[in-house]
Amino acid sequence: MVNRHRGEVEAILDGKAYALCLTLGALAELEALFGAKSLSDLVSQLSSQSLTAQQLRSIIGCGLRGAGHTFTDAEVAEMQCEGGAAGYARIAAELLGATFSATAEE
DSSP: OOOGGGTEEEEEETTEEEEEEOOHHHHHHHHHHHTOSSHHHHHHHHHHSOOOHHHHHHHHHHHHHHTTOOOOHHHHHTOOBTTHHHHHHHHHHHHHHHHHSSSTTO
16 A cells, blocks of 8 residues: 555556655656756756656656666566556656655645
8 A cells, every 4th residue: 555645656557556656766866867956956857848758667667666666667668557658647747746745635
């Protein structure tokens, strides 16, 4: 069971439920991948642009690794998600919302 107070969300990938969480290490990985100079720069980039499929894959991969799974981004790229591209975007948006929102209910 995921805990939104800790920034966790659940995603169904390949028909299996996984917890995702953007830990400090996962956020550092995203900063490097996005070329962000700071956490606030990363937040700004994530909120001001349309995300590519590669970026969605990286966000979901970092979330999986942050929750303790060992999937590589290449393995994440091969996973199936209900709703296709829109499903991946929903997972990433939910994960980012759980990580950066002021309260768990937002």
